[in-house]
Amino acid sequence: MKFVDEATIEVVAGKGGNGVASFRREKFIPKGGPDGGDGGRGGSIFAVADRNINTLIDFRYARLHRAKGGENGRGSDQYGAAAPDITLRVPVGTVIHDAETGEVLFDLNKHDQKVVLAAGGQGGMGNMHFKSSVNRAPKQWTPGKEGEHRYLRMELKVLADVGLLGLPNAGKSTLITRISNAKPKIADYPFTTLHPNLGVVRTSPSRSFVVADIPGLIEGASEGAGLGHLFLRHLARTRVLLHLVDVSTPDPDADPVEQAVVDARAIVEELRRYDPELAAKPRWLILNKLDMVPDPEDTKRRFLKLYDWKGPVFGISGLSGEGTQDLIYALQDYLDAEREKEQLAQDQADGTYVAPDPRFDDTRTDADKPAAPRGSDE
Incomplete structure (x- = not known):
C-alpha cells in the first residue's frame, strides 16, 4: 500500500431541522393548544484513531465529507429525527490542523480516541415552547442552526520510540x-x-x-x-x-x-x-x-x-x-x-502516586535501615 502521510479535507456538518408552528385539531376541541415539535439535530462528523489503519490515502480521494440535516418538527408534539453522524477512521498518530489558520486542533495519539471535527446544528424549536399565560396560541418557531463547516489538514506522525x-x-x-x-x-x-x-x-x-x-x-x-x-x-x-x-x-x-x-x-x-x-x-x-x-x-x-x-x-x-x-x-x-x-x-500530576513503604524497600543498605528496637533479637 502506498504510504500517504498528509491530506486536506472539507467537513460539513448537517443543519438542524426547523421547528414548526402547529395546533391541535381534534373533534370537540375547536381551539386546541400549540403542539409544534422541535427539529432534529444535524449530523456531526467525528474522527476516531484506529491502530489498524496506517495511511491517510483514503482521504486523498474522498476530500468532502458532508453529514445530513435533521428532520423538521411536526405537529402532535412530534420532534424531527436527528440525522446520522459520520465517523472518519484515521491512523493513530494523526494530527489535525485548521487548514486556514494552521492551528493544531487535535492530536490523536491513542487507539479509539474520538474527537468532533464538525458539530451538527441544533434543531429549531416548535411553537409549543412559546406558550405562556398571555400567549395561548403562539405562532412563533425557530429555524434549525447551520452545522459547522471546516477545512482541515491531517498529517500522520508515526508513533515510535x-x-x-x-x-x-x-x-x-x-x-x-x-x-x-x-x-x-x-x-x-x-x-x-x-x-x-x-x-x-x-x-x-x-x-x-x-x-x-x-x-x-x-x-x-x-x-x-x-x-x-x-x-x-x-x-x-x-x-x-x-x-x-x-x-x-x-x-x-x-x-x-x-x-x-x-x-x-x-x-x-x-x-x-x-x-x-x-x-x-x-x-x-x-x-x-x-x-x-x-x-x-x-x-x-x-x-x-x-x-x-x-x-x-x-x-x-x-x-x-x-x-x-x-x-x-x-x-x-x-x-x-x-x-x-x-x-x-x-x-x-493525577494525585495517584503512592510512595513506597520503607519497611519493604530492599534497595537500602543496612546503614540506611532504622535501628532495631530494644529487646529485639537483632
Missing part, C-alpha cells in the same frame, strides 16, 4: 531489518527508502520497542532537497534518535573518518535548521559498517576525537549483526527508565 537518522545509504534499512520485523527495500544505491518503515524490536517475551526508519537526509534537506525533509515530522514523537554514520567511505581520495565527521555534522545542522526541538532530542551515535574498515577500533577512536562526541556511542555492522545486540539491550533499558519517569510524573 526510536528514530533512525542518517544520510542515504548509511545503513538504516539494513539495521532495522537486522533488529526488527520490518522488511524495507535494501539496495546499494541512495534513496531506496521512499516512505517511513516501522519495526518492532523484541528483547524478551514481555519487553519491546518500536523503531522508525525514514528516508535519508542530504545537505539542504531543511530547504526541501531530497526526500527526508518530508518525513522528519515522524521523528518528533520519538524518545531517542539513533544517528547512523557510515565510516567506510569508498572514495579513494578522501579519508573515510574525516568524511564521516563531515557527514555527521551536516545531518545535525539540517536538524537544527528544520526544528531546534528535534535537534535537542537525546541522540546516540552509531558508527556503522565497521566490518568494512581495516582497523575498527582505530577508526572509532579517530572519529570520536575529530567529532568531539561526549554522548553514547556504539560501533556496529548492520550487515553482519556485530554489536547490534548490545545496542538494542541498551536501548531497551533506556526506554524502560524513560517510561517509568513519565509514568511517575503522570501519577504525581
Whole structure:
C-alpha cells in the first residue's frame, strides 16, 4: 500500500431541522393548544484513531465529507429525527490542523480516541415552547442552526520510540531489518527508502520497542532537497534518535573518518535548521559498517576525537549483526527508565502516586535501615 502521510479535507456538518408552528385539531376541541415539535439535530462528523489503519490515502480521494440535516418538527408534539453522524477512521498518530489558520486542533495519539471535527446544528424549536399565560396560541418557531463547516489538514506522525537518522545509504534499512520485523527495500544505491518503515524490536517475551526508519537526509534537506525533509515530522514523537554514520567511505581520495565527521555534522545542522526541538532530542551515535574498515577500533577512536562526541556511542555492522545486540539491550533499558519517569510524573500530576513503604524497600543498605528496637533479637 502506498504510504500517504498528509491530506486536506472539507467537513460539513448537517443543519438542524426547523421547528414548526402547529395546533391541535381534534373533534370537540375547536381551539386546541400549540403542539409544534422541535427539529432534529444535524449530523456531526467525528474522527476516531484506529491502530489498524496506517495511511491517510483514503482521504486523498474522498476530500468532502458532508453529514445530513435533521428532520423538521411536526405537529402532535412530534420532534424531527436527528440525522446520522459520520465517523472518519484515521491512523493513530494523526494530527489535525485548521487548514486556514494552521492551528493544531487535535492530536490523536491513542487507539479509539474520538474527537468532533464538525458539530451538527441544533434543531429549531416548535411553537409549543412559546406558550405562556398571555400567549395561548403562539405562532412563533425557530429555524434549525447551520452545522459547522471546516477545512482541515491531517498529517500522520508515526508513533515510535526510536528514530533512525542518517544520510542515504548509511545503513538504516539494513539495521532495522537486522533488529526488527520490518522488511524495507535494501539496495546499494541512495534513496531506496521512499516512505517511513516501522519495526518492532523484541528483547524478551514481555519487553519491546518500536523503531522508525525514514528516508535519508542530504545537505539542504531543511530547504526541501531530497526526500527526508518530508518525513522528519515522524521523528518528533520519538524518545531517542539513533544517528547512523557510515565510516567506510569508498572514495579513494578522501579519508573515510574525516568524511564521516563531515557527514555527521551536516545531518545535525539540517536538524537544527528544520526544528531546534528535534535537534535537542537525546541522540546516540552509531558508527556503522565497521566490518568494512581495516582497523575498527582505530577508526572509532579517530572519529570520536575529530567529532568531539561526549554522548553514547556504539560501533556496529548492520550487515553482519556485530554489536547490534548490545545496542538494542541498551536501548531497551533506556526506554524502560524513560517510561517509568513519565509514568511517575503522570501519577504525581493525577494525585495517584503512592510512595513506597520503607519497611519493604530492599534497595537500602543496612546503614540506611532504622535501628532495631530494644529487646529485639537483632
